[in-house]
Amino acid sequence: MHLAQVRLASDLNKQLHHLCTAVSLLQDGPLKTQAMAQVRPTLDGPQAALWRKKQIGWERYASMIKGSSQVSRTVMVKAPAANGERGVLITYFEYNFQRLLAGIIPFQEFTDRYSVIYSTSWSPTNYHLLASLVAETSGPVWMQACNYNEVPALEALHPRVRCLPTLPCDWLGPDYYPVKPAAERDIDLLVVSNWAPFKRHWALFNALRDLPPEWKVVCVGQPENGHTLAEIQGLQHRLGAPQKIEYHERLTIDQVTALQVRSKVGAVFSRHEGCCVAAAETLMAGAALALIAGARVGPLAYINESTGVALRESHLAEDLRRAVTEAQRMQPRAFAERSLSCHESARRLNDLLKREALAEGRPWTQGIETPVWRPYPRLLHEASQLKLEAVAAELSGRYPHVFAPDFLQTSYR
Numbered sequence: 358m359h360l361a362q363v364r365l366a367s368d369l370n371k372q373l374h375h376l377c378t379a380v381s382l383l384q385d386g387p388l389k390t391q392a393m394a395q396v397r398p399t400l401d402g403p404q405a406a407l408w409r410k411k412q413i414g415w416e417r418y419a420s421m422i423k424g425s426s427q428v429s430r431t432v433m434v435k436a437p438a439a440n441g442e443r444g445v446l447i448t449y450f451e452y453n454f455q456r457l458l459a460g461i462i463p464f465q466e467f468t469d470r471y472s473v474i475y476s477t478s479w480s481p482t483n484y485h486l487l488a489s490l491v492a493e494t495s496g497p498v499w500m501q502a503c504n505y506n507e508v509p510a511l512e513a514l515h516p517r518v519r520c521l522p523t524l525p526c527d528w529l530g531p532d533y534y535p536v537k538p539a540a541e542r543d544i545d546l547l548v549v550s551n552w553a554p555f556k557r558h559w560a561l562f563n564a565l566r567d568l569p570p571e572w573k574v575v576c577v578g579q580p581e582n583g584h585t586l587a588e589i590q591g592l593q594h595r596l597g598a599p600q601k602i603e604y605h606e607r608l609t610i611d612q613v614t615a616l617q618v619r620s621k622v623g624a625v626f627s628r629h630e631g632c633c634v635a636a637a638e639t640l641m642a643g644a645a646l647a648l649i650a651g652a653r654v655g656p657l658a659y660i661n662e663s664t665g666v667a668l669r670e671s672h673l674a675e676d677l678r679r680a681v682t683e684a685q686r687m688q689p690r691a692f693a694e695r696s697l698s699c700h701e702s703a704r705r706l707n708d709l710l711k712r713e714a715l716a717e718g719r720p721w722t723q724g725i726e727t728p729v730w731r732p733y734p735r736l737l738h739e740a741s742q743l744k745l746e747a748v749a750a751e752l753s754g755r756y757p758h759v760f761a762p763d764f765l766q767t768s769y770r
Contacts, residue, residue: 360392370411373399377414377484385510393514396488400515405492409458414485418452426460427761428453432734432768434703434725434741436748437470442720444471444748445710447501449525449734450478454486460759464493467756472499472710476525479631480504480653484514491515497713501525503631504655519713521706524655526637528699528730530737534641537618539685545572546681547620547644549613549635550627551581552589557626560649560673565598567674572681575603575620577613610732617642621684624668624677629653634730637697640664643690647680659696664689699729699737735769742766 359379366372376392383389399407407413430449437444448457454475461467475490480503490498491514501521502508508520550556558576565574578586586606593602605616617623623639624647632655639646640656646665648657660667664687666680695701707724714721726741728734736742742765753760761767 360388363395369399369404370407370413373407373488374413374485377488380484380510380514381481389510390513393510396484397515400488400491408489408492409464412459413489414483415455415459415489417483417485418455421452422456422459426456426758428456428759428764430733430768431760431764432728432736433745433749433752433765434728434736435723436745438720438722440720440722442722443469443714445474445725446471447474447476447728447734449476451483451486454483454490456759458486458489458493461756465495468494468496472497474499474501474521474706476501477503477631478525480507480629480655482507482511487511487514487518491517502655504653505658506653521709523702523705524632524637526632526634526656526730527697527702528728528734529637529641529693529697530729530731531641531694531698531700533614533731534618534638534643534690536643536690539621542619542621542644542684543573544575544616544620545622546574546677547577547616547623547639548575548625549577549617549623549638550625552578552584552586553581554584555627555630557628558589559592559596560626560670561624562593562596562598564673564677565600566596568600568678570599572600573603574600575605575616577605577608577616579607614638614642617644620644622647622665622677622680624648624680625654626668627652627654632656634732637693640689640693641697645680645684645687645689647677659692661692663687664692699727703727731769733769736765 359375362375363372366375373396376396380389380392428448431446431453433446435445458464497517497519499519500511501523502511503525511520512518548561586604617638621644623644625633625636626649628649636646636648636656646660647668648654648660650667650669666676668676703725711721727737729737749765750762753762
């Protein structure tokens with residue numbers, strides 16, 4: 358429909374809106390390639406100004422920006438230097454991309470001083486905002502995709518789009534997850550999610566009908582778009598899952614972690630979402646991970662014979678039983694420490710940005726500070742925060758409508 362409306366649109370900005378919408382909906386293939394090819398020429402040269410002037414696609418997050426123009430979920434990990442060395446910011450979620458674009462003019466001046474890592478919240482991401490970022494800059498646009506499978510499409514939009522070799526969930530602090538032996542893991546199955554329908558609790562309850570009623574099952578969540586715990590409990594009753602499920606709502610991150618390190622298996626039943634941080638946390642907590650086979654969920658890429666089970670829709674109960682039975686022999690924590698720790702992710706990002714800077718003839722005399730996801734981005738060490746506070750305050754003074762005076766602290770509250 359959107360591709361058809363491109364032909365009917367009366368002006369270029371409407372055509373671009375429909376093209377970007379189509380790109381996000383299309384599977385990889387000739388039509389998607391053709392749609393991107395029509396967008397690409399407008400991202401450089403005189404037509405690039407159209408993206409800001411017409412704010413193409415910006416209406417999606419307009420209400421959030423109107424509520425607050427200041428970024429959240431954003432952390433500075435390196436200060437710029439007088440020698441022209443760029444600072445580094447990591448910002449999470451597309452509505453914050455728009456806050457940066459809307460509040461900083463000229464945007465090129467900002468990106469000349471800071472390299473920004475844009476971490477997406479969903480797959481596919483918002484291609485309107487990605488196009489706007491490319492159009493407003495002359496250097497690399499660093500993306501951290503929610504799903505490795507989307508990386509080729511993101512980078513195909515424009516040669517300056519570069520994707521990190523990590524997911525947004527790959528910034529966990531191992532020290533927050535004390536290792537517990539199998540004997541102390543008394544929770545057979547833990548589900549951490551919100552109560553929205555896309556989390557598909559009905560799939561869990563259907564499977565539980567064919568699993569031992571004595572299993573200890575724990576569900577942790579929070580309301581989402583009007584969907585409540587009462588709905589979920591009613592759904593369990595209607596579907597006849599016999600286990601005495603232990604429900605928790607609005608727990609702190611420390612309380613969630615305390616349950617994760619006691620669990621044998623952590624499961625997620627959604628078929629389509631973003632990177633699902635709870636899935637990565639499951640592995641760092643030393644529990645086996647169970648995700649739906651073929652789901653568009655980033656950490657599905659992390660499931661192998663030593664970390665968890667890809668659940669077959671037609672054999673959910675059988676595969677969950679196997680996950681719980683075999684969890685003790687798996688080594689998810691070892692994988693997580695190698696691949697998902699904030700230390701490893703920071704090292705990879707630092708090396709990537711350093712290589713890029715040196716290749717372009719720009720200085721790189723100091724590395725980045727280590728951020729951690731807990732439960733949102735923050736600096737791992739208090740000393741790092743103290744080191745960057747003055748520069749963060751300077752950034753806030755320059756762009757007060759975008760950066761709160763204490764944005765380093767409020768980012769993770």
